Amino acid sequence: MFRSANGQEVTMDGIIDRITRYIAEEPHAAYEITVGTDSQSHGQTKMVEVIAVHRRGNGGIYFYNIEFVRRISNLKQKINEETARSLSIANGLIDRLELALLERDIDIASLDISFQIHCDIGRYGKTSMLIKEITSWVTSYGYVCMIKPDSYTASGIANKYSK
Numbered sequence: 001m002f003r004s005a006n007g008q009e010v011t012m013d014g015i016i017d018r019i020t021r022y023i024a025e026e027p028h029a030a031y032e033i034t035v036g037t038d039s040q041s042h043g044q045t046k047m048v049e050v051i052a053v054h055r056r057g058n059g060g061i062y063f064y065n066i067e068f069v070r071r072i073s074n075l076k077q078k079i080n081e082e083t084a085r086s087l088s089i090a091n092g093l094i095d096r097l098e099l100a101l102l103e104r105d106i107d108i109a110s111l112d113i114s115f116q117i118h119c120d121i122g123r124y125g126k127t128s129m130l131i132k133e134i135t136s137w138v139t140s141y142g143y144v145c146m147i148k149p150d151s152y153t154a155s156g157i158a159n160k161y162s163k
Helices: 012-025 075-103 126-140 152-162
Strands: 002-004 030-041 045-055 060-069 112-122 144-148
Touching (some): 012 060, 012 075, 030 075, 030 152, 045 075, 045 152, 060 152, 075 112, 075 126, 112 152, 126 144, 144 152
Parallel strands (some): 030 112, 112 144
Antiparallel strands (some): 002 060, 030 045
16 A cells, blocks of 8 residues: 555555646646655565656655565565566556546646656666666666666655665
């Protein structure tokens, strides 16, 4: 079950409704709709998935989900699992969001929206060897792929809840 930034439980229908209302408030603004996942492994692996909507120059909203899974100790497997989760959420979100916006007479194609997957990888450190593979995977789905230091949804928001 996802939660809003204030910790209140929210269904996927509730997330779609909230994002739709947020965009409808200012349909001429520029938006980044981002999905990112981060995880930490201790006894189990704590996966934190985040959906964020940034109204450029004017804040944003986000929702997060926490799930505990069997421990993933291999770095590549962990990054692959994080990316797969983010892609799955994004793929399910966009079609539903498009329909909800149409119900408000807003054509998603007329909006200034960037759909992004934020990956917890970067040019420095152990994940640098995964950049080409992960960014190619994400862009093959038609999304913009952001990595550190620009992947704020994964390396900022999700990281905050994964500790």
